[in-house]
Amino acid sequence: MDSLTSRLNNPKKEKKMRKTYYSVLTALVLTASGCLPGTQVPDEIVEAVSIIAVSNGFQPRKPHYMLEQFVPAVTTDKKQRSQLASVLLDAITSDQTTPAGRTVLAQHLAKIADNSDLRKLKRMLGNPQTEADIRIALGETAASQIKRESLKVYEAEIKSNDPAKQISGLSGISRYYPKAAPQHCLNMINSENHAVYATAIRLLAELDANVLMMELSRLNKENQLKVMHVIEEQKLTDIVPIAEPVIRFNKGGEKKVLLVTGLEYPGHPWRETAPMLAGFLAQDKRLEVSYIEDPRILAQSVLNSYDVIVLNYQNHQVPAPDGALANLKRVVEDGKGLVLMHFACGAFIDWETKVVNTEFAEIAGRVWNPNLRGHDPRGLFRVQITDTDHPITKGLTDFDTDDELYTCLDGTLPIQVLATAKSKVDQKDYPMAFVLTPGKGRTFHCVLGHDLKAMNDTVGELYRHGTLWTARLE
Template sequence: MWLLNEMHGKRILLLGTVLVLAALGYMVTTQYYQSTPIADKSNPEELFDRINNDDPDVYEPAVLELAERGSEALIAVIPRLKDDNQFGKVIAVLEQHDISKLIPIEKPVVKANQGGEKKVLIVTGHEYPGHLWQRTAPALVDILAEDARLEVSYVEDPRILAQPELNNYDVIFLNYQNHQVPAPQGALNNLKQVIKGGKGLVLFHFASGAFIDWETRQLNTEFAEIAGRAWNPDLPGHDPRGPFKVRITDTEHPITKGLSDFETIDELYTCLDGTVPIQVLAKATSIMDNEDHPMAFVHKAGNGRVFHSPLGHDLEALNDPVKELYRRGTQWAAKLEVDD
């Protein structure tokens, strides 16, 4: 009996030892995989393909994997993203996890008239893919540069809109639109405070669609407060691109004084919506609804001046009269004497 009890005790001890070793092995294995760099989990090219995917269930974890490799890895992949929209998605994922600082915010670069009396910042680089900002944004620099009083700076990172240095500029010129990508955190609130505090705002073409809530596809009424009118996804967007006549309806305002009606080839926007009072400077008649729609208007947002025009789809649409509107509109928003 004593021998049987001893053998039974040894079996229990052996079984306990096996269980302890198995538990230790599991812990070591788990710890190894948890501590293994995330970079080892994915082939770099496969990871890059996942980041360029349109499915958030695919690109979001891929962005986080890349983030664990560090700032340099994130920055290196940016030039290979298929479009600006994808870069916006990367930033949105990083912002959700409070690690967007891994990609430093681009610093504005002075493009013309350094030391000019008033400072204008063109914010561009993130747009609906059908709008070639790579062509229109440099053209806008040239348009504004004709007035030596305007120091024109340029940035392609919309996160600047959420930064305190936005106050360093007299006019924010938006050639930006968050196409199916959340706007940078804090951007709209900061922009509102800057403009209502006395700075100027110029909205170019589809900038009327900046800060749209693309998940709900609803008019952003908060943005419309400073834009005067904003793109409403529930309304018909615009006439087919083609020729139409722009009529100057306010011949006394400094922006349009002395200007004549003109023909253009562009998209005639029919979807601008909002309730704040605006002063319409120019109109055009839609072939879709046979109604007049504003092609240029101004309004006051707090202490700030806002000039807004939906004209300027492409370089052809940036004809001489449209260039003149934007140059004069920027002068007015900057509280300068407008050229006649």
């Protein structure tokens, strides 16, 4: 497995190695399960299992989605269910399967397994290398095997260095001492073992999802990513509530603005820039400015109740919430406003392929292309107002700012450029702010605002004018 992992970390060999591994493992599970061409379990599902087996997380998303759709369909077909269970068992027991892959596949198996399959799976609980992964996968099935012990026994297990014992302790304390469990679950989010921290997050979500979401903002960036990832991976969206947006400024204002943040590239201090941006927007009393640190709201129907959506968000190494882009795109094209701040140009990226979704480009105008040079070295540069007649830039003059001069935007849709800056690296002009009208909506896209130092008053005025224009208050 170490050899496999090292090769996966080599970009030059990754694609070729993955293709070889998928074909070999697919052949193995096809042969072992009897799922040869023409049988009821499609080859593409077997291949999806093979891809998930070697994955180290929730990417690539497509095979996960395929399996999620296929598993419920086999529950009423005994032969097909049995064949799929065999495919899953063979992949789970493979020495080349990663812990993360084993966890996901075992979860699917637990949904369709009969008593014989469960007995085979439970026998793996005695294997120190797989016990932690299987225990989380079996969930309540495994937890039901845990006998009641004293609180001290469970706490001792949690403090041990054995992941299997840690998960046993978390499961036991959550089942028998639920009042003491939340703090232990929060502590174990710090674990480096995927199965351990995923168990802690799942159990805490089941015990008290409100505590999980309240504590989320207090966690460090790494642990926040873990929580967001596990919520998607474990499909906890239904039990982890989406917080209500908080009206920060100008309650009852003529137009309702929702600033969505809560996840970004680690180098972008959204906890500082998002509140400052909200303050800049609120200087116009016609704008009621609400704020939320949970991007899952982008997939909710409540988005329709706002006139403008402001994104200070980028799904760094975490899948975007299911349905978020489709919902946002529909809302904007139906007539709402969209404001994109700085690295929001890279939102809705597929972290497996490093490609931003083309549907996002249709409402963003230009999007981050990781294959292009990212930006000039951080420093001073002059922003030139190129369209002095547009309502957003009317009255503004050229200004200096200390920021990142983005050179990474890509796209072919017609846009109206309002401001540019000349790169000191290649002497080319690059758009800093522009607008477009997707469908019936309006988009203002500005790549300025890396941090507080970059959020000067003129940049704030530019964002405020852009928001007013998208809200049709120009």
